[in-house]
Amino acid sequence: MxxxxxxxxxxxxxxxxxxxxxxxxxxxxxxxxxxSLEVRRGETxxxxxxxxxxxxxxxxxxxxxxxxxxxxxxxxxxTLTGLSRRRLRPFRRQFQLVFQDPxxxxxxxxxxxxIVAEPMRINHLGSTSAIDARVRELFSTVGLDAAAVNxxxxxxxxxxxxxxxxxxSLSLNPTLVIADEPxxxxxxxxxxxxxNLMADLQQEFNLxxxxxxxxxxxxxxxxxxxxxxxxxxxxxxxDVGSIYETPLHPYTEALLSVVPELNDTDAPRRERIxxxxxxxxxxxxxxxxxFHPRCPVATDLCRVEKPALLTIVPGRQVACHxxxxxxxxxxxxxxx
Amino acid sequence: xxxAPLLQVRDLTVSFATRQGALRAVDGLSFxxGQKEIxxxxxxxxxxxxxxIYSMLGLVREKNATITGSVLxxxxxxxxxxxxxxxxxxxxxxxxxFQDPMTALTPVYTVGWQLVEQxxxxxxxxxxxxxxxxxxxxxxxxxPDPKSRVDxxxxxxxxxxxxxxxIAMALSxxxxxxxxxxPTTALDVTTQAQILDLMLKLQDTxxxxxxxxxHDMGVIAEMAHRVVVMYAGRPVEIARELDLVRHxxxxxxxxxxxxxxxxxxxxxxxxxxRGNAVSPLNLPPGCAFAPRCDYVMDQCAQxxxxxxxxxHVDACWLSxxxxxxxxxxxxQPS
Ligand SMILES: Nc1ncnc2c1ncn2[C@@H]1O[C@H](COP(=O)(O)OP(=O)(O)OP(=O)(O)O)[C@@H](O)[C@H]1O
Ligand SMILES: Nc1ncnc2c1ncn2[C@@H]1O[C@H](COP(=O)(O)OP(=O)(O)OP(=O)(O)O)[C@@H](O)[C@H]1O
Ligand SMILES: [Mg+2]
Ligand SMILES: [Mg+2]
Numbered sequence: 001m002x003x004x005x006x007x008x009x010x011x012x013x014x015x016x017x018x019x020x021x022x023x024x025x026x027x028x029x030x031x032x033x034x035x036s037l038e039v040r041r042g043e044t045x046x047x048x049x050x051x052x053x054x055x056x057x058x059x060x061x062x063x064x065x066x067x068x069x070x071x072x073x074x075x076x077x078x079t080l081t082g083l084s085r086r087r088l089r090p091f092r093r094q095f096q097l098v099f100q101d102p103x104x105x106x107x108x109x110x111x112x113x114x115i116v117a118e119p120m121r122i123n124h125l126g127s128t129s130a131i132d133a134r135v136r137e138l139f140s141t142v143g144l145d146a147a148a149v150n151x152x153x154x155x156x157x158x159x160x161x162x163x164x165x166x167x168x169s170l171s172l173n174p175t176l177v178i179a180d181e182p183x184x185x186x187x188x189x190x191x192x193x194x195x196n197l198m199a200d201l202q203q204e205f206n207l208x209x210x211x212x213x214x215x216x217x218x219x220x221x222x223x224x225x226x227x228x229x230x231x232x233x234x235x236x237x238x239d240v241g242s243i244y245e246t247p248l249h250p251y252t253e254a255l256l257s258v259v260p261e262l263n264d265t266d267a268p269r270r271e272r273i274x275x276x277x278x279x280x281x282x283x284x285x286x287x288x289x290x291f292h293p294r295c296p297v298a299t300d301l302c303r304v305e306k307p308a309l310l311t312i313v314p315g316r317q318v319a320c321h322x323x324x325x326x327x328x329x330x331x332x333x334x335x336x
Numbered sequence: 337x338x339x340a341p342l343l344q345v346r347d348l349t350v351s352f353a354t355r356q357g358a359l360r361a362v363d364g365l366s367f368x369x370g371q372k373e374i375x376x377x378x379x380x381x382x383x384x385x386x387x388x389i390y391s392m393l394g395l396v397r398e399k400n401a402t403i404t405g406s407v408l409x410x411x412x413x414x415x416x417x418x419x420x421x422x423x424x425x426x427x428x429x430x431x432x433x434f435q436d437p438m439t440a441l442t443p444v445y446t447v448g449w450q451l452v453e454q455x456x457x458x459x460x461x462x463x464x465x466x467x468x469x470x471x472x473x474x475x476x477x478x479x480p481d482p483k484s485r486v487d488x489x490x491x492x493x494x495x496x497x498x499x500x501x502x503i504a505m506a507l508s509x510x511x512x513x514x515x516x517x518x519p520t521t522a523l524d525v526t527t528q529a530q531i532l533d534l535m536l537k538l539q540d541t542x543x544x545x546x547x548x549x550x551h552d553m554g555v556i557a558e559m560a561h562r563v564v565v566m567y568a569g570r571p572v573e574i575a576r577e578l579d580l581v582r583h584x585x586x587x588x589x590x591x592x593x594x595x596x597x598x599x600x601x602x603x604x605x606x607x608x609x610r611g612n613a614v615s616p617l618n619l620p621p622g623c624a625f626a627p628r629c630d631y632v633m634d635q636c637a638q639x640x641x642x643x644x645x646x647x648h649v650d651a652c653w654l655s656x657x658x659x660x661x662x663x664x665x666x667x668q669p670s
Contacts, residue, residue: 050524050525050526050527051495051523051524076557108543118522157612157613158381159612184435187380187381187551187613188380188551188552188592188595188596189380189555189591189595189608189609190612191595192595192597192606192607192608192609193608194608195597195606196605196606196608199604199605211640214524215525215597216525216599217554217596217597217598217599218597220598221597221598221606222597222601231400243617254526255445255525255526256599258523258525258526258528259525259554259599260528260532260552260554260555260558261554261557261558261598261599262553262554262557262581262593262596262598263578263581264581264582264593265600267600268370272529272533274526274529274530274533275526276478276530278494278496278497278527279494279524
């Protein structure tokens, strides 16, 4: 059902141009290189990928914080890309970005109450006293003492600051929250508190999440669907359970195999596939499949021909000439 | 007779005089590192992991710091040695890897120059031989084309490659002990896997011991033979890795392990440790974990000693029977 789609991105490209090594030259890097995705109402779409693969850049394009180079982004059926600032404003309230760094993302000179109230003030949502009341309500929603509104960010711990960031992002009753590494800077015990809070809020307010992280355990825990990004593109999409059990893309397979795990059961551990080399530079994209220089199963075909993102079975897409676990994926799809 | 441990830390305590009073960053830490053993130190941010390690190596230089206890390395007391006495040890028989590779590298010199300096200082090799060894080491840590890379500057390397260079540097003088403080925290899982793999391979080749500091239980499980769990500057549990993850005894260790989101199963809710980490400025007189512990009792107003059998000690007043009941309840929620 198409009306279930909250956010739709089509062929989104974002390039950055910077000064080249030779005087007077420019290099263009395609940080996001033709991304199409849809986010469905009430779901959590997890996005994983190595540092520099374009996750944050994509997030900023999705919420219109940075203009796309080409392609479109539509929110509940309305195309946002190309809208004037004024026409965009009513939509802005509906999608919010939660940032990674709870230390850097809060203004140190404002009280935390002001920080949470600010979006409401900018949007003239109610009287001063109504906004105050709402701030207190938001504080208790995210599990903070409402008496703390007059304190400053440095008086709070990392997990508390991330709660403040979340309270602020909820202040305008958004439909969609895009969280860019919201728990990466937190210790595991505090991380668990914030993840539980986000899950509770999703239930309570029927929120839709796009959740960006590089911790695959966290993504597994929170997501309904997962997209795997490599060098500005999605190489695989799928339902969380199936993607983790039967990854199709060799990159996904390798990523999952090297997550350090607690060996607290007798279940055999996945065979580790250590991929060599570094994430390539988006200014210097390889020919053919973007992953082929690091891929353990690449052939000549992969060096020349770029594989398209194809639907293998309903709910599973992959961009690879030689998908892994193909038989298992097809078998589970026909039996279910 | 078992071999004497390579490193013996006894009752290490580090406190800083601050305007708000004495801050005990490390409070009575004791552990051994055997020959060829990999010991992991795990704990939340601020639990004193880095301060403990740096104080052992004479790298806590703040005037307001007071360091007491004993640190025997190869049977010799190294706590309190002068910089001059420590110099052959640091970067020589003890190699160090930091979270941020740029702590160990200088941006203005080529990596080759930095490696050669280090090697010449400790091994007294002539320049050409030191350069040869530098190229060899870069190759060993998996830097492609080491002959030409040796003349490059750190900023021309990616984060993962810089960390490899630091490892090459730490290994340059055949250390007996490698101390790694969050060596992979800033890296992707793919690069982390490369680096951890490399450390294990080199440890095997050089027969060295490793102390690895991390807050990632997964990394501990992959690497460590034995684990020291720290809370608020104190060791709360020390055990062999497998015993620790399968039969954890301390409520804080339970919390740490239970809070990890897992690849293998989707739980609806994560179990959490309530509250926030305790400030080392106001440590409670008894058990430091008591304010966040779900099983706190009257006795916890007294500080519990580290006790147990030789291979598995922890600091908690709960009886064995109580622990069994609690864990059964948690593992099979009704
Ligand atoms: N403002 C900018 N100007 C030039 N290049 C940029 C800019 N922002 C990002 N890039 C480049 O775009 C690519 C993608 O960066 P991005 O921050 O989106 O990655 P990411 O996946 O979020 O990484 P991380 O996991 O480290 O946050 C990188 O190569 C980065 O250097
Ligand atoms: N020079 C100093 N003066 C005062 N306090 C200090 C000093 N250095 C460290 N501390 C304090 O000592 C405590 C332990 O810090 P330490 O850096 O060892 O923690 P850690 O376990 O390594 O944490 P992380 O995981 O964040 O690296 C912290 O509360 C810190 O603020
Ligand atoms: Mg990012
Ligand atoms: Mg530290």
